[in-house]
Amino acid sequence: MQSGPAPCKARAIGAATAAERADPFGHPRGPLRGRRTGSGVTMRSEGDRVSENAVKIGIYWMIASTICLSVGNSAVRVVAADLHPFQISFMANTLILAVVWPAFKERADPIHRPTRRRLYTFTAVFGGISNLSWFYALANVPLAEATAVTFAAPILVTALAGVMFGEKVGLERWLAVLAGFSGVILIVRPGFTALDAGMVAVLISTVGMAALYVLSKQLTRVEGMRRAAAMMTAIPVVIGAIPAVWVWKTPSLSTMGWIVVMAAVMYGGRMSMLLAFRNAPASVVMPLDFGRLPFIAAIAYVAFGEVPDGIALAGAALIVVASGYVALRPPASGGQSVA
Template identity: 35%
Template sequence: MSPPKLSFNRIDAISAPVQGALLMTLAALGFSIMNILIRYAADELHPIQIAFFRNFFALAFVLPWLFRHGLAGLRTERPGMHLARSVVGLSAMFCWFTSITILPLAEAVALNFTVPLFATAGAYFILREAVGVRRWSATLAGFLGVIVILRPGFVEITPAMAMPVIAAGFMAGSVLLVKTLSRTEDTVAMVLIMNLIMTPLSLIPALFVWEWPSWTVLGYLTLIGLVATIAHLALTKSYRLADASAVIPFDYARLPFVAFLAYFAFGEVPDEWTWIGAGIIAASAIYIAQREAKVARERTAAEAPRAQI
């Protein structure tokens, strides 16, 4: 009798929602590490120049895919949407990189949790999607969470505090475009096209603040490009594998991740209001995602009988 064969669990054996959750958690960790590296690099370089190097090295890490698949792998019938996604994404990057160099990291991340709230508003005002009272109420509650973090009247509100919220607005636009593109475009191709556009675009403003980095900072910049590429691939693949409502909750692991890393790297300790406000924002955003998924399922169920007629 032959001995039994050993079997090993493969990633393909894991259900798609679980894969999506794991990939979103990986993306959250990657973005948290990237934020720490950006803060280190900012000791020498302007955030806009760091954004250029992030795009440059990210492009370098995905170019082997292009050499393997050729230019045919970049074919798309939606070049305008790719361009729009890159412009919006670059605007978000400039605002975000600036915010994490001037604010405590946990506070910046908590304020940036407003991305799904802006996405809900954008879906209504730009895409003309129906948004019910429940989702509007959750959106309002989320912005109340921002007020908890900022505490106007109790602490001084500075222009710097607006930067992560402005970045969130641009990121929301990018999320809407990514979600739309991911229905038809290849995951790696989306990341590659984005970096092919964003690298030269980000070089232009970077030239006005240019300084040559030291070898140490150049190492940080290389790591930023590598980690950003891995995180974006994980994020995009996560949205392809599962509904946003299933994976978005795992994005909020960014706060404990970055709080832990910032404590050991910079000695930063977020106050209780940051955690409370972030919790309110996260809860409202998770509710919005779940509500959107429920509405989508009900719409699909209602349209199914008509399709059979």
Template identity: 35%
Template structure:
């Protein structure tokens, strides 16, 4: 039982942060779905989510000081903000149009784009076994969405576009975490995105009911916790190793959809989930073995 005393590898810690992020962001998806049912326009929801999340950083800035926010990655933050803004907007629209579980299933395409990008753009080493496990996870997502057996409407296409954009954004996050802390990455992203999100919101703005502001404000801290967890995950391991654990959003999304909206998930969704989690567990085990073997190879 001596292995219990060993600290978890960076890959395992990254996976745990990713799973935590999946749980929090699934809760956020449920909240977005509820706010959309109140006839609040997705553009307004996007802006309020960004504004209240940015407000959560004010105590942190007051405690740490403005000097702590220095960064040399301004252009990269600008790129990340534009891509993330597009990903968030398409995702919020998709959640408003189709069930949460379906949006989540389609978003599982994101890790595939991310793994390819990690190898081609970031130059990360993606071994054959990890490629195989990632593709198997992608096939599990295909079992869920069953292409050719369901109609692709506006919601599905928006969810697909969001998946591509999220994969691109994740690659930029991975690059940023090489230079800045997870909290700083999330702060600067909101600093750039909040004014961007205000522009389209102004064209559709209608004042919600006073009690709805409580739910709108709640999106802020939930989003901050979810994205800090996500950024911490990318800072601890290769993007291609962390990406498959994004599939953990499925059971969390299914639970939120069931409890809050009475959505019932069919058998094929659970079959696909089993395939996905099998591949994810294999990747975690493989990365842990490689992490332990590396010090031994480095010894003279």
């Protein structure tokens, strides 16, 4: 479950780049053309209006994704009052798996079977641990702080791209990486506050998310998108079954209702994000994902009385700015992008 800066307002209508005309899956959106009248006024073609409407729809889908994911993550805190986070993770992912299960009927190309097995093995390790850690963190760490730290995952991907994969990162992006990690340190504050199990879980989950970003990109080259998404849902179910059984407790009817709502909005958030990227360029919709931070902070304040301190807010701001820069600024040329 990852383009360049937003186009300048002064740029002519017909000057959109090929990257901006393609969706995140590589499908061209069609040329953005206009025609100039004798008075010098540019008239927009029907294709322009369709493209603009698609971008608006993409923005609406991303807003919906932000709301759904914030509500779903907040619901974990509610259910955790009755059930262990490992059981919550297992039950929520099982419900989502029931919805995406038909995707396994799609035929997989046998040529790439060895590559898929290797990638899914790594995905099982990082995905299973990351998912369990994330649900544990949501139950035990202030929601705004946990969300802010996970925004550092794209920054970690950039660092890995430069150190391990030979991608040319560039000085400005390295500075953004440094700023992002500085933000994480401000929130975690090692040596100044006790590093409890909840914050350790957030850090583990963030590392796992970064690994999954890289693995997901590799998977989409040898596996269909729907099958890959279904497998990414099945893995936490399989990996999480054993710890869930170990801490199992029969949920009450009201708790079960919360789990159903949680699974529904989490699935809705994932699908809404996919539709957002399908309709609009990443440079347009990606910044809206950072709206999860103030939104979940508002929920945490109203529902749980959580108020981040000034240092944590400063760290969150650093992470958001650095992650936004890494996400929106194209990588330096000269290396293969892994993120």
